[in-house]
Amino acid sequence: MTNSAVFHCPACGTAYPADRPIWRCDCGGHLNLEPRPGLRRADIDATDASLWRYRATLALRGPPRVSLGEGWTPLVARRWEDVAVQFKLESQMPTGSFKDRGTAVMLNHLLEVGVGPIHEDSSGNAGSSIATYAAAAGLRCRIYVPAAAPRGKIVQIAASGAELRTIPGTRQAVTEAALAAVGESFYASHNWHPFFIEGTKTLAYELWEQLGFAVPDNILVPTGYGSNILGLDRGFDELTRRGEISRRPRLFAVQAENCAALAAAWAADAADYVPFSPRPTIADGIATVKPVRTAEVLSALRRSGGGVAAVPEDEIGPALKALGRLGLFVEPTSGTAAAALRQLLRDGTIRPEQTTVVVLTGHGLKATDKIGELLGVS
Ligand SMILES: Cc1ncc(COP(=O)(O)O)c(C=O)c1O
Ligand SMILES: [Zn+2]
Known part of the structure; x- marks a missing residue:
């Protein structure tokens, strides 16, 4: 692990050190993490029955601050x-759902760079994943979902104590509601964040x-x-x-x-x-x-x-x-x-x-x- 991770904008070419809570480029484009070296077989921590066995390849500065045992699925x-x-x-x-892989790594990065309250929009699974991990990390969280999302996913979000906003209309309308909230809290978007x-x-x-x-x-x-x-x-x-x-x-x-x-x-x-x-x-x-x-x-x-x-x-x-x-x-x-x-x-x-x-x-x-x-x- 190293703290030298870099975000890169494919639209305008700008590079940013990945040491701050940003979710997109100043030009409005999405950011990607620069390629990482990866790991060799010998770098796997075989004692850890979770995705953290591959910690050596992840662009985080230190060990995870929050984990619910994600990864190493059958x-x-x-x-x-x-x-x-x-x-x-x-x-x-x-x-x-698989979302916990992305959520766990994204949330640990956001904790490392000192994020405050977060919000997110989702068809339901990413929302319930992020709400659950935010609860585990003690972060305040608001989730926007379609009003027609499956009840199991909506109930799961509510159970985490996150603020739940159900939005009528299309999935796009849900994203727009979350975009309108940028500035109130950090947009921890699974679809945008590298x-x-x-x-x-x-x-x-x-x-x-x-x-x-x-x-x-x-x-x-x-x-x-x-x-x-x-x-x-x-x-x-x-x-x-x-x-x-x-x-x-x-x-x-x-x-x-x-x-x-x-x-x-x-x-x-x-x-x-x-x-x-x-x-x-x-x-x-x-x-x-x-x-x-x-x-x-x-x-x-x-x-x-x-x-x-x-x-x-x-x-x-x-x-x-x-x-x-x-x-x-x-x-x-x-x-x-x-x-x-x-x-x-x-x-x-x-x-x-x-x-x-x-x-x-x-x-x-x-x-x-x-x-x-x-x-x-x-
Ligand atoms: C169960 C399930 N499978 C697959 C996907 C698709 O993931 P992605 O949009 O990243 O391709 C989702 C996204 O919500 C999902 O909930
Ligand atoms: Zn850009």
Whole structure:
């Protein structure tokens, strides 16, 4: 660890020492953390059964001040479509979603640089993650969520003692409410802050280690803004530069066809965002209309040799039910990744003999209202 981390703005090229609470560049663009050296196998703290076993590669100044034991989630082998698959249970994080990877690292950075009260907007999972970690750290916190967010996520935010603001209308309206509050408290946005991706990069290290210091052929991730895709790209990039791996897994961003910004850009062979018409989807966690780092997510997917899979709405429920029958109880957003694997196996993009990881990003208990409807449970 070192205190020499640097933020860089891809839009205007400005660099900032990462020693102050900022969430974007003065030009309005998003910031990224400059590449880090990464770690070698020998640098892993194998006594720590959490993501902090990779502490040596994180751009923090010191040991974590707040942790709920996040990371080191199970990688479970199952058969899907009669093919061997590894399911990564990010749903078993402290708050029930993968967001805890990004939140834990981002919040520890914010504590190091002396942030005060924070606020955040979210479809629900990042909000409940940040509210929970803020409570654990003793920080005051306000969370903006869509009024239509799953009740489990809203209740979870309330349980942390955070101030809860439910906003009617679109997900974009929720973001605008949070932007309007900039100045009242620090905008600890998981979609903007580069330290969130510094946290999600530990997913790459974990898969590499859990697979016996080898990388899989394919990784499928339910994707809206792309924090896991960018984290995986960053982590595998570090491992490549360290000489620990010699090839990269193909990354597949999985989207709900009804709201698929990345799929629209991919289909147009575009390097950046292209406008599209969003429709409602049961996959609330990935109903993203305008990802902050669209161009970077697209280029990470291209660099990996992977792509984007868009799942029709009527295939999400059956995939969720089939996962349940395998003992994997996840929220509808995560069901999309299993549905996408079905699609990619059928069209030959993924072959049965390959090693494929499906990332299950959120727990079923987050969305029992919607799952109950799908199952016909009254
Ligand atoms: C369960 C779940 N999966 C996936 C995602 C997508 O994450 P990202 O928007 O960073 O791609 C979210 C985001 O809210 C989520 O809640
Ligand atoms: Zn800038």
